[in-house]
Amino acid sequence: xxxVTRPQGRESGALGRLDDALRRLARGMLLVAGWGLLLLGMxxxxxxxxxxxxxRNIGGVDEIAGYIFAIGISWxxxxxxxxxxHVRIDFLYQKAPLRLRSLLDVLSILALGFAAAFLAFSGxxxxxxxxxxxSRSASVLQVPLVIPxxxxxxxxxxxxxxxxxxxxxxxxxxxxxxxxxxxxxxxxMSASEEAQEALGAREEKA
Amino acid sequence: xxxxxxxLLAVLIGASLPIAATLIICALLLSSIYSPLPLxxxxxxxxxxxxxxxxxxxxxxxxxxxxxxxxxxxxERMYGAVALWxxxxxxxxxHANIGASTLFAATSGSSVATAATIGTVALPEVRRRGYNxxxxxxxxxxxxxLGILIPPSIHLIIYGMITNTSVPKLxxxxxxxxxLLAVLxxxxxxxxxxxxxxxxxxxxKATWRQRFxxxxxxxxxxxxxxxxxxxxxxxxxxxTEAASLGLVFAVVLAWWYGKLSLALLHESxxxxxxxxxxxxxxVLASYFLNFVLSVIGLSQQxxxxxxxxxxxxxxxxxxIIAFFVVLGCFLESLSMLVTITPLVAPIVIGLGYDxxxxxxxxxxxxxxALITPPVGINLYVVQAIRGRGSIQDVIAxxxxxxxxxxxxxGLLLAFPDIAMWLxxxxxx
Numbered sequence: 001x002x003x004v005t006r007p008q009g010r011e012s013g014a015l016g017r018l019d020d021a022l023r024r025l026a027r028g029m030l031l032v033a034g035w036g037l038l039l040l041g042m043x044x045x046x047x048x049x050x051x052x053x054x055x056r057n058i059g060g061v062d063e064i065a066g067y068i069f070a071i072g073i074s075w076x077x078x079x080x081x082x083x084x085x086h087v088r089i090d091f092l093y094q095k096a097p098l099r100l101r102s103l104l105d106v107l108s109i110l111a112l113g114f115a116a117a118f119l120a121f122s123g124x125x126x127x128x129x130x131x132x133x134x135s136r137s138a139s140v141l142q143v144p145l146v147i148p149x150x151x152x153x154x155x156x157x158x159x160x161x162x163x164x165x166x167x168x169x170x171x172x173x174x175x176x177x178x179x180x181x182x183x184x185x186x187x188x189m190s191a192s193e194e195a196q197e198a199l200g201a202r203e204e205k206a
Numbered sequence: 207x208x209x210x211x212x213x214l215l216a217v218l219i220g221a222s223l224p225i226a227a228t229l230i231i232c233a234l235l236l237s238s239i240y241s242p243l244p245l246x247x248x249x250x251x252x253x254x255x256x257x258x259x260x261x262x263x264x265x266x267x268x269x270x271x272x273x274x275x276x277x278x279x280x281x282e283r284m285y286g287a288v289a290l291w292x293x294x295x296x297x298x299x300x301h302a303n304i305g306a307s308t309l310f311a312a313t314s315g316s317s318v319a320t321a322a323t324i325g326t327v328a329l330p331e332v333r334r335r336g337y338n339x340x341x342x343x344x345x346x347x348x349x350x351x352l353g354i355l356i357p358p359s360i361h362l363i364i365y366g367m368i369t370n371t372s373v374p375k376l377x378x379x380x381x382x383x384x385x386l387l388a389v390l391x392x393x394x395x396x397x398x399x400x401x402x403x404x405x406x407x408x409x410x411k412a413t414w415r416q417r418f419x420x421x422x423x424x425x426x427x428x429x430x431x432x433x434x435x436x437x438x439x440x441x442x443x444x445x446t447e448a449a450s451l452g453l454v455f456a457v458v459l460a461w462w463y464g465k466l467s468l469a470l471l472h473e474s475x476x477x478x479x480x481x482x483x484x485x486x487x488x489v490l491a492s493y494f495l496n497f498v499l500s501v502i503g504l505s506q507q508x509x510x511x512x513x514x515x516x517x518x519x520x521x522x523x524x525x526i527i528a529f530f531v532v533l534g535c536f537l538e539s540l541s542m543l544v545t546i547t548p549l550v551a552p553i554v555i556g557l558g559y560d561x562x563x564x565x566x567x568x569x570x571x572x573x574x575a576l577i578t579p580p581v582g583i584n585l586y587v588v589q590a591i592r593g594r595g596s597i598q599d600v601i602a603x604x605x606x607x608x609x610x611x612x613x614x615x616g617l618l619l620a621f622p623d624i625a626m627w628l629x630x631x632x633x634x
Contacts (some may be wrong), residue, residue: 034475041267044450048443066258072266073257076483085484086224087538091580093222104222111227118230122250152257188222
């Protein structure tokens with residue numbers, strides 16, 4: 001990570017390491033989710049091919065696709081946060097002075113953290129409900145629902161952890177008046193950054 | 207209640223809080239104020255059900271497909287070929303911008319990706335060939351919006367989910383209006399370049415031989431179109447299945463062009479999954495918010511408020527359109543789609559309009575939102591790729607294309623069959 005965005009001071013040392021670890025975890029989980037998505041696509045494609053050639057489906061593909069999708073979403077939430085992909089509307093933000101922006105950035109992280117906590121709480125209700133009832137899916141596969149649901153829940157927990165650590169770091173940065181650091185790490189992405197995003201990692205044009 | 211809810215949303219969104227968080231906070235606040243029941247407990251079931259919905263899995267698949275195409279360099283080849291074919295029209299490359307956007311839109315469900323891809327390929331030509339820069343920038347920003355109207359469109363999938371209408375029918379309905387809008391864009395360019403010949407830049411020379419040779423570069427994109435859209439229209443694949451077939455095809459194409467690598471896949475995964483997480487978090491939150499709004503009776507209140515105005519169906523529709531145009535200046539299109547559709551669609555359907563037809567109208571309004579300042583993402587994407595001058599140039603250049611969008615909405619109001627003819631004759 002570049003030094004500008006690295007929190008300084010002894011206190012944030014441990015926090016910084018935790019942040020690094022969470023970032024690596026989030027990236028890893030997102031890549032797993034990506035492979036899952038590609039696999040899902042191939043699975044569904046084979047299913048269509050089977051139906052149109054040998055005349056029958058593999059069976060249960062819809063259901064498995066749904067699980068992969070749900071897990072893929074929740075496993076990507078944290079990395080999307082780190083990449084500042086969760087949409088914020090910036091027409092007033094743009095006009096605000098730096099200090100006010102910093103405040104809005106911190107409020108935004110806290111709000112997203114609250115949403116993540118609610119998501120994790122709801123996810124927990126789903127998992128614990130299925131565990132208690134021993135629920136299985138109402139299909140030929142009879143999947144014990146707690147398996148996909150626990151994996152789905154795990155993504156939300158990481159999302160929440162990422163937000164808790166970042167909230168703490170953002171509050172510390174705000175208290176210390178480190179506005180440029182806040183803007184670089186948690187501010188709204190500028191248009192040029194967003195366009196670069198859309199183009200992916202292609203080389204800069206000459 | 208209606209006023210309080212709108213005010214709360216406006217304040218939180220205006221304060222730049224993340225849209226998804228705003229929707230969840232609103233839902234929880236409104237339910238605790240206006241309902242004696244613990245509505246928040248219902249969220250768990252909603253989140254799991256929506257997260258495993260098979261039709262919605264087409265969203266990340268289409269995004270990943272687009273990400274892979276982007277990195278396989280297919281857009282560059284395509285742009286060159288389109289430019290050779292459209293060089294005779296007054297305005298030359300301006301039409302290539304629209305044409306290439308149309309083709310790219312037919313394989314990609316996103317407007318930002320369309321504008322960014324075509325913009326990168328096209329922008330170096332502005333100065334080299336002496337085009338009017340504003341018009342050129344406008345054609346890129348406006349052409350890019352075709353991504354969400356021309357199938358496969360991610361917005362139409364989400365609209366179909368929210369309103370419980372068939373996505374294949376929506377795709378059929380959007381096809382003719384999508385092409386018509388591209389033609390209207392080109393028409394405006396032709397008219398401008400006839401009046402002001404200097405705007406059209408230096409024409410590209412092309413022989414028929416060059417043109418036919420260039421067709422090779424259009425083959426992959428056309429094949430992909432047949433695989434994805436053809437399979438939906440022919441009724442042998444659902445949107446999710448079509449997206450999967452398209453994804454496999456895109457991977458094969460990337461391999462054919464020698465671009466397939468672990469790095470390409472990982473970059474594509476990162477792009478696609480980040481977008482998916484962002485979109486789905488908003489979708490999940492909006493499903494919960496809409497559940498709350500309907501339980502506390504706000505949706506019904508809005509419906510009776512609108513019907514209490516005593517307007518004719520057409521007048522009501524015009525009010526709704528005006529509302530979307532204004533809101534579109536400040537909101538980003540996806541947020542607008544998921545928050546407003548569940549409230550407005552029942553009113554529109556109650557007036558006797560077809561939900562499929564309204565899906566097309568709504569999508570055009572969302573396209574408009576993409577190029578209206580101060581919040582119009584395509585404007586910023588094009589400006590960012592340009593990397594110099596003022597954003598005002600892009601805004602001014604795009605303004606003229608807004609006329610085409612309004613013209614199309616007018617045509618659809620007068621002749622609903624422009625959208626409804628295909629789904630009535632070929633649906634099912």
